[in-house]
Amino acid sequence: MARDLSGHGNDLRVRLLHDSASKALTWSGDHHREQPAHASLRVDGGKSPDRGAILTTSAQAPLNSLTFTSGFTIETFIKLPEPFEGDHAWMGILSWEGRNGDAGKTTGWSTEEPTCSLNVTPEPFLQFVLYPHVQDADPTSWSHALPVGRWTHIAVVNNGHRTVMYVDGSKIARNPSQSATGIATLGKPFVIGGTQFAEQFGQGFCGWIGDTRIVNRALAPKDFMAPSA
Secondary structure (H helix, E strand, O other): OEOOOOOOOOOEEEEEEOOOOHHHEEEEOOOOOOOOOOOEEEEEOEOOOOEEEEEEEOOOOHHHHOOOOOOEEEEEEEEOOOOOOOOOOOEEEEEEOOOHHHHOOOOOOOOOOOOEEEEEOOOOOEEEEEOOOOOOOOOEEEOOOOOOOOEEEEEEEEOOOOEEEEEOOEEOOEOOOOOOOOOOOOOOOEEEOOOEEOOEEOOOOEEEEEEEEEEOOOOOHHHOOOOOO
């Protein structure tokens, strides 16, 4: 079990996906130079067959039901392997379990998507999809292509009205203009290392994941775990 170092009781538990062996999730001393913890988790996820490992909060974790209507900041550190081989399209970095359709959302790409997820596209770009607590919408942020073989800091900041993604402290260009207030969480677990579709996990993340933090307010870049001037 991974302890919630904030003391809020959102401890994480390991779950292997499908028939994955325990080596799908291992401790690593590799880390971003700005990480508070000088370590990370190496996750060996993939397709054909689907495999990997995730960390989830318990069913009773306080984080599960927070709606963040006053804003939020979600931060994490990731590193993609070099070479980045195989089909890892749309692998999840973090998400909440559940279907946005069960939260009453009808206008997004699919009602089977979770209400909030950070994913890696085939290019590989970052995709952050949000189904807000208030609006029936799915404002989505898209980054530039990620580097492989080196650490990247990601921050998603919402001020209660709009969401902005930062990569290595720089605001990306493709942030949505749609309003977004809160996250339509359904009281289900928060997940690191995967994203559901139709309440099922396929592949897991492939690479390294470092410190991950969720704050119930919008942080300025100077206050990120990897602060920028």
